[in-house]
Amino acid sequence: MTRNGMLILVGFGLPILLGILALPLRLGKVRPNLYYGFRTPKTMSSPEIWYQVNRFAGQWLLAASALTILINFSLWYTRPDWPPEILTVAMACVGAFFTLLASIRSVFYLRKF
Numbered sequence: 001m002t003r004n005g006m007l008i009l010v011g012f013g014l015p016i017l018l019g020i021l022a023l024p025l026r027l028g029k030v031r032p033n034l035y036y037g038f039r040t041p042k043t044m045s046s047p048e049i050w051y052q053v054n055r056f057a058g059q060w061l062l063a064a065s066a067l068t069i070l071i072n073f074s075l076w077y078t079r080p081d082w083p084p085e086i087l088t089v090a091m092a093c094v095g096a097f098f099t100l101l102a103s104i105r106s107v108f109y110l111r112k113f
Contacts, residue, residue, distance in 0.1 A: 028055050038106055064102040
């Protein structure tokens with residue numbers, strides 16, 4: 001894979017994939033299961049908690065995806081002088097930050113139950 005290909009994959013492909021995976025959670029389409037969703041002992045104990053927490057997590061992950069894409073696009077546009085490796089790492093950090101923020105926010109929401 002070329003350096004620019006990696007930049008596009010990390011900066012835009014992964015956030016788009018995150019958004020695609022978050023959408024069914026936000027829409028409440030994912031049933032309780034062991035593989036996909038915000039899985040904790042508490043969410044697995046009740047379908048009501050599962051759907052509420054996964055909708056909330058899906059909403060935050062969609063926001064994380066959108067913000068990552070917007071900020072990464074602005075980095076790509078405003079920093080054309082940065083080497084692709086540096087830009088790729090910066091974009092990965094942006095995505096990791098917003099995904100972590102969404103996850104932490106979801107854990108705090110789960111504490112309400």
